[in-house]
Amino acid sequence: xxxxxxxxxxxxxxxxxxxxxxxxxxxxxxxxxxxxxxxxxxxxxxxxxxxxxxxxx
Numbered sequence: 001x002x003x004x005x006x007x008x009x010x011x012x013x014x015x016x017x018x019x020x021x022x023x024x025x026x027x028x029x030x031x032x033x034x035x036x037x038x039x040x041x042x043x044x045x046x047x048x049x050x051x052x053x054x055x056x057x
Contacts, residue, residue, distance in 0.1 A: 002026070 004018035005011050025038040 002009070002011070002014070002022055004014045004016065004022050006017055006022065023040050025040060027036045027038055028034075029036065
């Protein structure tokens with residue numbers, strides 16, 4: 001589906017990134033056997049920081 005290389009997903013026939021056309025999430029839906037896309041949110045969210053603490057399970 002993609003005509004680019006990105007991260008660990010490298011293609012010999014498409015060795016470069018293509019952010020202009022592929023800066024989006026690829027979504028696969030088994031129901032209906034279809035593929036769709038969702039834009040990448042580049043606007044950062046503001047989150048309050050919190051102190052690290054020991055993980056207990």
